Amino acid sequence: xxxxxxxxxxxxxxGDSAIHLLVQPVPGEPGRYKVEGACLIDGGxxxxxxxxxxxxxxxxxxxxxxxxxxxxxxxxxxDSVVITHWDMDHYTGIEELIEAEYDEIVRxxxxxxxxxxxxxxxxxxxxxxxxxxKGRDKKSGLLTTLYAPYxxxxxxxxxxxxxxxxxxxxxxIPVSWSDGGKAPITTFNIxxxxxxxxEKPDGKKGTDRRPLDLKGLCNLCYKPEEMIGTxxxxxxxxxxxxxxxxVENKGDLASKTSSPLPVGIFCIVSxxxxxxxxxxxxxxxxxxxxxxxxxxxxxxxx
Numbered sequence: 001x002x003x004x005x006x007x008x009x010x011x012x013x014x015g016d017s018a019i020h021l022l023v024q025p026v027p028g029e030p031g032r033y034k035v036e037g038a039c040l041i042d043g044g045x046x047x048x049x050x051x052x053x054x055x056x057x058x059x060x061x062x063x064x065x066x067x068x069x070x071x072x073x074x075x076x077x078x079d080s081v082v083i084t085h086w087d088m089d090h091y092t093g094i095e096e097l098i099e100a101e102y103d104e105i106v107r108x109x110x111x112x113x114x115x116x117x118x119x120x121x122x123x124x125x126x127x128x129x130x131x132x133x134k135g136r137d138k139k140s141g142l143l144t145t146l147y148a149p150y151x152x153x154x155x156x157x158x159x160x161x162x163x164x165x166x167x168x169x170x171x172x173i174p175v176s177w178s179d180g181g182k183a184p185i186t187t188f189n190i191x192x193x194x195x196x197x198x199e200k201p202d203g204k205k206g207t208d209r210r211p212l213d214l215k216g217l218c219n220l221c222y223k224p225e226e227m228i229g230t231x232x233x234x235x236x237x238x239x240x241x242x243x244x245x246x247v248e249n250k251g252d253l254a255s256k257t258s259s260p261l262p263v264g265i266f267c268i269v270s271x272x273x274x275x276x277x278x279x280x281x282x283x284x285x286x287x288x289x290x291x292x293x294x295x296x297x298x299x300x301x302x
Contacts, residue, residue: 005233005263006033010055012044015089019055019078020265022233026064034064037233039265040129041082043093049100052093068131075128080232081218083148086173091148095174098127102192102214115196115210122192122212130218144218145235146188148173149271151222184223189215224273231257231264245278252276 003024010017022037043052056076059065068076083091105125106118126136133141151173176191192214195207219235221227228244230237236259238244247256250268253275257264268275 003036003261003263004033005265008055008059010044010048010051012048012051012089012093015044015048015087015093016042016084017044017048017052017093018042019059020233021059021063022261022263023063032064033062034066035059035068036066037261038068038076038078039080039082039232040078040094041232041265042084042090043095043097045089046092046096048093049096052097070128070136073128077131077144078129079131079144080235081129081144081146082232083146086150091174094129095177097129098190099192101125101127103194106194112196119210119212122214125214127217138216142187142216142219145221146218147221147227147230147232147267149222149224149227151220186220187215188217188220189213190217224270227267227270228273228275229253229257230267231259231261232267233264234259234261236260244273244275247275249276 003022006021006023008019008021010019018041020039020041021033021035023033023035026032026034040052043049053074057074060069060074060076065076068078070077081094083094102122102125105121126132126138129144131143132138133143176193177188190213191211193209193211196210198206198208200206221230225244226237229242229247236257238247238256239258242256247253250266253266253268257266273279
């Protein structure tokens with residue numbers, strides 16, 4: 001049975017957002033396809049969550065989403081979620097979807113007891129964008145990977161000085177997502193904050209902000225050597241013994257990838273590291289880097 005890649009580009013105004021589906025025809029149902037892989041790339045600016053939801057509703061109507069349906073909701077999940085770079089009109093739509101799900105789980109607690117109950121729910125909660133081994137239980141194993149270049153490069157020092165000569169610039173990664181450039185991490189963790197209603201010493205009602213670190217939402221990948229050559233439709237990278245600089249060109253990926261799929265959406269450039277070359281390619285993409293740094297380029301093979 002043949003595979004196809006269907007792409008749905010979402011109108012988010014300024015910015016980008018797209019869903020790419022690995023599909024197969026449903027036997028006996030002409031024009032009907034079953035989703036065998038799903039990738040969300042970027043989410044536009046804040047306020048575009050409903051547009052992504054509309055795109056998902058369209059997909060659920062037109063396709064058999066199978067294991068990608070979050071049962072009992074209007075949501076579906078993905079094998080990979082990709083944030084190409086840290087401009088607000090690319091990542092904040094995804095951030096909005098995640099925060100909205102946590103907001104649905106809890107309301108503003110009025111007492112310490114209510115806060116403790118809400119905290120327990122949040123710690124065990126999963127996000128519908130991400131897949132897990134057994135339904136909605138993240139302890140069963142993480143199936144989704146979030147790809148987000150520059151996760152640890154707080155000052156982007158490997159890009160700005162060699163290419164533009166400009167002073168180091170702080171990365172725009174959301175504070176609640178960042179580990180502050182500390183030791184490498186392999187899972188997506190966020191800090192969720194909201195206000196609890198409390199009684200102040202003077203007897204008046206007030207609020208007290210409570211932070212909560214939520215861990216293990218999905219796998220996290222941000223290193224070029226792990227990302228370049230990866231098929232985002234099944235999260236398979238290069239075959240053992242191969243590195244991105246040893247792949248001569250994107251056409252050579254077909255024989256170098258460990259993905260068994262005949263089609264895919266592949267990463268070929270990340271953080272100015274490019275397939276077929278070692279190290280940072282300072283002579284390419286100069287004009288784009290001066291405007292806004294490129295961090296991730298994709299290619300489709302079929």
